[in-house]
Amino acid sequence: MNPKRILVVDDEEMIVNLCCRVLSNEGYEVRDASNGEEAMRLASTEKFNMVVTDMLMPGIDGLETFLALREKQHDLIGVMITGHGTIDMAIQAMDRGFSGFIRKPFPPLELIQVVRDSFRKSDLVEENTRLKTLLPLYSLGEKFITAQTRKEVLDGLIETVSKQTDAQRISAMLYDEKEDCLKIAAAKGMGEEVVETVRIKPGENIAGQVFQKGDPLIINGGPEENPKFASFLKSNDIVAAILFPLKSRDRTLGVLNISKVGKGSPFSSADIEMLSVICGQAVMALENVRVMDEREEKVRMRTLFEQYVAPEVAGMLISHGQNPMEIGDIKKLTVLFADIRNFTPLVQHLSLETLRSFLNDFFGLMTEEIFRFKGTLDKFMGDALLAFFGAPIPVSDPGHAAVNSAILMNDVFDKLKDEWTAKYQALNGIGLGIGISSGELFLGNVGSQKRFDYTVIGTDVNLAQRLASEAPSGQILITKSVKDELGSRFNVTQESSRLLKGLEKSIPVFSVAR
The missing domain is CATH 3.30.450.40 (GAF domain)
Known part of the structure; x- marks a missing residue:
């Protein structure tokens, strides 16, 4: 901290020397002037914390000197020295802004004490003023x-x-x-x-x-x-x-x-x-x-994500804090495609409201089974759906998860069909075909800033869709890549090789018993 600076003003050289010596020994930085004019010249180029001035001097007296200096520096502290002091003079000095009063002759200790007390009083006044200013601000x-x-x-x-x-x-x-x-x-x-x-x-x-x-x-x-x-x-x-x-x-x-x-x-x-x-x-x-705002955005994004991914997946995506449009990577995934067999003719026999209600029940049940095994629902497409396993939540065995999900999907579909057929006989002819494939796929958001889908892109998506359309009602068809992942944990039967739409050559196809 910089030392306090004191200006001593007195026409008596002995007093000036005494004050300078005593105050310097106390750690203050001291300058001196022999009259008021000299003091004001010094103060025009230097800043002082205190002026110690004699009352009676040739030319401008101590009171005028102090008041002139204080007009330019409002926080200047004043200590008056006089050889003709009275109580009335001391009171007058205090009324005019002086903080201390010393009568000549004075011992060094008195000077030290008055200067210390004056600085202390000034600090208290400044602190009180500061608090009065700042306290209302906290409200x-x-x-x-x-x-x-x-x-x-x-x-x-x-x-x-x-x-x-x-x-x-x-x-x-x-x-x-x-x-x-x-x-x-x-x-x-x-x-x-x-x-x-x-x-x-x-x-x-x-x-x-x-x-x-x-x-x-x-x-x-x-x-x-x-x-x-x-x-x-x-x-x-x-x-x-x-x-x-x-x-x-x-x-x-x-x-x-x-x-x-x-x-x-x-x-x-x-x-x-x-x-x-x-x-x-x-x-x-x-x-x-x-x-x-971030919390609201996370809630909004979570609500959006939960429309096509499990709650755990949505939570993970949001917690990463990544810009949704920047989400995308190549992943090894297993893809599941499920398609209702013989559904198109129903449009001619059932009302649109009935069809809508049935599809809502169907998609609701299918989604539960997909989420049960940490799968992600990609999209609904008319009477079909696309899901994938292995990301964004890592699954140790995505092929196993996809097949387990498919088996349960067939089971709950049979129950759903029985319930609805009891009310609408036209639904008696429907069934569910499921195709599953696996491989390297792009996974991420695709679209524009205004509208995008969190989806998978790649050959195996097409393979799963083609297998689902080939699968008889209640059957689960898989590719060789999925079969290799399953090992001996499921009852897998090799079917005849098939030339699927869009492919140049036939591929081996396998079915999984329920």
């Missing part, structure tokens, strides 16, 4: 924390800062990761075109530097006092400005820019402290809104 936390949107938080931040600083121009800039730049998200006293078009890269201009370094910056005065920022101050007619980083624990969200234009008192460290309270609460509110 703003409730206003910020109840905000539901980022706009509410930023509008509240701009409004609060405007009231506390009397600044005419305020803007809150937030960092856009996609564009790698700061954008104005809320503002006061700025043109709409400026708000919409300003883009600042990290490290660029003053705001970009504050964002990059993470430290607040005060700029007081015009271009002459701040040549480094001359272009910024001149073009905006700014007389005082603060750029304050909006920082959370682990990152900087943006920058708050505050400017006084044309006229206004300079900013100080007290303003920085005030902004740290306001911005700290605003940042917490922004992070709270972000968390709420």
